């Protein structure tokens with residue numbers, strides 16, 4: 656990335672980076688199978704029928720197949736209550752063929768997400784959302800890292816964006832994306848501002864950033880007025896609108912000001928899936 660340039664932004668595509676991660680995993684899986692081990696197994700627990708979740712889960716299942724991992728999708732009806740979901744989590748925790756699994760978000764409103772995520776065995780937590788793993792992440796101990804922020808770090812590394820000593824702003828403080836993103840950037844020696852819906856002067860706070868990561872789920876929230884010339888902008892947002900999939904960043908506007916920018920779709924999304932496979936591989940490899 657040619658930071659600080661005034662011309663049209665470089666487009667940071669996730670696809671080629673994800674392909675490279677997958678190729679590396681496919682090789683490792685194949686070697687493990689040659690040594691006589693069963694393939695790694697990823698579980699996905701889905702509750703209810705959310706069309707967006709269906710698409711995401713389909714992508715994860717296909718990605719498993721591409722690298723030679725097995726996958727198992729466990730589906731519960733939208734009427735499932737917290738005890739029913741906990742029973743399914745307990746079965747996956749005990750399943751010897753499943754190395755790691757995720758609980759596909761969002762869960763129906765009647766299910767207690769916090770209780771469910773805390774019931775996942777930390778060793779099998781493919782999304783890194785168990786409180787123990789998030790705690791380990793904060794103190795810098797080995798832990799599965801939530802897939803989307805892990806993917807953003809991989810994307811920045813791939814495109815040669817230096818993080819150490821830079822000013823970074825993260826918009827959004829969810830357990831899934833914003834919080835762990837801020838932690839990872841901090842560990843990578845950035846000076847991080849974590850902005851959210853109660854942040855006054857969001858544009859001003861964003862304009863201070865050399866690296867801006869937006870994960871608010873608000874289509875078009877970030878525009879020219881939020882971006883310093885030469886900044887690197889990562890758009891995590893993904894919202895279905897009548898016009899199609901939309902990111903949080905007004906792409907055309909920001910592309911004139913930023914040094915580099917991720918597209919939506921085709922930016923962070925492919926890497927999220929690749930990092931899920933990576934987390935599943937690490938859980939499998941630990942058992943050797």
Ligand SMILES: NC(=O)c1ccc[n+]([C@@H]2O[C@H](COP(=O)([O-])OP(=O)(O)OC[C@H]3O[C@@H](n4cnc5c(N)ncnc54)[C@H](OP(=O)(O)O)[C@@H]3O)[C@@H](O)[C@H]2O)c1
Pocket residue numbers: 803826827828829830831832833850851852853854857870871872873876891892893894923924925927928
């Ligand atoms: N590409 C991928 O692979 C991928 C993966 C995961 C998520 N996503 C997308 O990323 C987005 C965020 O996901 P999430 O799970 O983190 O969402 P979330 O749980 O809804 O969190 C959104 C965060 O954004 C903040 N926010 C909302 N409106 C804002 C505003 N106007 N100004 C500043 N901050 C605002 C919220 O602040 P408060 O805390 O103050 O409410 C909250 O912290 C969604 O579009 C999601 O679909 C994409």
